[in-house]
Amino acid sequence: MGGIILAGAIALLVIIFMASGLKIVRQSETIIIERLGKYNRTLQSGINIIIPIFDQTRDIVWRYVKEDFNGQKVVMFKNKARIDLRETVYDFPKQNVITKDNVGVQINALLYFQIMDPVKSIYEIENLPDAIEKLTQTTLRNVIGELELDQTLTSRDTINTKLRGILDDATNKWGVKVNRVELQDINPPQDIIAAMEKQMRAERDRRAAILEAEGMKRASILEAEGIKESEINKAEGEKQSKILRAEGEAQARIKKAIAEAEAIQRITEAISQEGGDPANYLIAVRYIDTLKEMVSGKDNKVIYLPYEATGVLSSIGGIKEMLTAGVK
Numbered sequence: 001m002g003g004i005i006l007a008g009a010i011a012l013l014v015i016i017f018m019a020s021g022l023k024i025v026r027q028s029e030t031i032i033i034e035r036l037g038k039y040n041r042t043l044q045s046g047i048n049i050i051i052p053i054f055d056q057t058r059d060i061v062w063r064y065v066k067e068d069f070n071g072q073k074v075v076m077f078k079n080k081a082r083i084d085l086r087e088t089v090y091d092f093p094k095q096n097v098i099t100k101d102n103v104g105v106q107i108n109a110l111l112y113f114q115i116m117d118p119v120k121s122i123y124e125i126e127n128l129p130d131a132i133e134k135l136t137q138t139t140l141r142n143v144i145g146e147l148e149l150d151q152t153l154t155s156r157d158t159i160n161t162k163l164r165g166i167l168d169d170a171t172n173k174w175g176v177k178v179n180r181v182e183l184q185d186i187n188p189p190q191d192i193i194a195a196m197e198k199q200m201r202a203e204r205d206r207r208a209a210i211l212e213a214e215g216m217k218r219a220s221i222l223e224a225e226g227i228k229e230s231e232i233n234k235a236e237g238e239k240q241s242k243i244l245r246a247e248g249e250a251q252a253r254i255k256k257a258i259a260e261a262e263a264i265q266r267i268t269e270a271i272s273q274e275g276g277d278p279a280n281y282l283i284a285v286r287y288i289d290t291l292k293e294m295v296s297g298k299d300n301k302v303i304y305l306p307y308e309a310t311g312v313l314s315s316i317g318g319i320k321e322m323l324t325a326g327v328k
Contacts, residue, residue, distance in 0.1 A: 017052055020052040021049055021050050021051060021052050022047060022048075022049060023043055023047075023048040023049070023050055023057075024046070024047055024048075025043050025044065025045050025046060025048060025082070026045065026082075027045045028045075028084065028085050028086050029045065029082045029083065029084055029085060030042055030043060030044065030045075030082070030083050030085060030118050031043040031048075031057050031081055031082055031083065032057065032058040032060075032083065032118055032119065032122055033050055033055050033056070033057060033058070034055070034056050034057075034058050035051070035054055035055050035056075036054060037056075039058075039119065039123070040055060042118055042119060057081040058081075058122055059079040059080060059081050060079070060080060060081075060083050060118075060121065060122055060128065061077050061078070061079055061126075061127045061128060061129060061130070062077070062078055062079075062080050062084075062129060063075065063076075063077055063090065063129030063130070063133070064076045064077070064078060065091060073091075073093070075093075077127065077129065077130065083115060083118045083121070083122075084115070085114070085115055085118070086114070087112055087113070087114045087179060088112070088113055088114065088115075089110055089111065089112050090110070090111045090113070090129070090132065090133065090136075091108070091110055092108055092109050092110075092111065092133060092136060092137065093108060094106045094107065094108040094185070094187070095107060095108070095137055095140070095141075097140060097141050097144040097145070098141075098144075098145060099144055099145065099147060099148055099149045099152055100145060100146060100147055100148045101148045101149055103149045103188060103189070103192060104189060105144070105149070105152065105186055105187060105188050105189075106185070106186075106187040107140065107144065107183060107184075107185065107186050107187075108183075108184050108185055109136065109140060109163075109181060109182065109183050109184060110180075110181070110182040110184060111132065111136055111167070111178065111180075111181055112178070112179045112180040112181070112182075113132065113167075113171070113176050113177065113178045113179060114176070114177050114179060115175060115176055116175055116176065116177050117175030118175065119175065120173065120174055120175030121174055121175040121176060124173055124174050124175065125174045128174060128176070131174070132167075132171060132176070135167060135170055135171070136163070136167060136181070139163055139166050139167060139170075140163060143159055143162055143163055143166075144159070147159070149188060149192070152186060153186060153188075156183050156186075159183060160180070160181050160182060160183060163181040164178055164179075164180060164181045167181065
């Protein structure tokens with residue numbers, strides 16, 4: 001009976017020993033194995049066999065953030081045997097940073113990193129998460145210290161890229177690759193925020209005044225152009241009207257002159273046929289017209305010189321004879 005119990009105990013120990021020698025590693029995780037305190041190998045995903053007692057897992061320090069009863073975030077560090085190879089994000093709390101122009105701002109950042117070499121992450125640094133956090137904080141202070149407040153507020157992409165490059169180079173020896181760094185909030189002091197709001201309000205008022213002045217200027221220009229075009233069109237219309245009126249008067253005078261020429265020619269022919277002098281006739285007609293103007297009493301400055309009365313009377317007599325002959 002005692003032999004059976006002893007055999008059962010030995011069999012149980014063998015089963016426990018064999019079970020402790022089996023390590024199942026999940027996907028995207030790994031375990032560091034030390035044999036007698038010295039690095040032996042890195043377990044891959046799946047089933048792995050180790051030698052109990054001689055082979056031991058090496059723990060890594062990991063960072064956790066939890067909320068307490070007051071809703072405040074509390075950072076905790078714990079040891080764990082399994083190393084997570086996935087991309088990890090660290091949310092760093094707000095910290096005071098001084099810019100180049102001596103303005104204190106509060107900045108919190110997000111860091112995305114991934115363990116590429118688990119051996120280095122354990123043996124090259126004692127506390128990897130704490131080292132990454134402290135390195136990020138000091139690097140952030142150095143980068144922000146080279147920029148003024150306005151540059152800090154408007155150059156987030158530049159700051160993120162610069163931080164990522166510096167952190168990636170520094171953490172390379174720890175087997176870590178920094179993929180991204182994102183600045184979440186940049187909070188200047190309240191008096192600086194109030195001054196910035198006043199500045200932005202003044203800038204908006206200035207832009208509104210400029211836009212209003214530009215609109216009034218444009219309206220004045222358009223109004224002046226409209227008046228100019230109207231005056232031009234009016235002048236062109238008056239010009240065309242005068243031209244047409246002048247052309248009409250010229251044509252009327254030409255026709256009148258042609259008619260008078262034809263009349264004088266006919267009168268001349270008629271007087272010549274009767275043996276009279278056409279010149280005397282024309283002078284007599286002009287003399288009679290002038291007498292009409294003198295008799296009418298119009299105020300004019302024309303000085304009239306008398307012509308030989310006998311010549312005029314003879315011309316009038318010739319006109320009478322010509323008219324009498326015409327009647328016959």
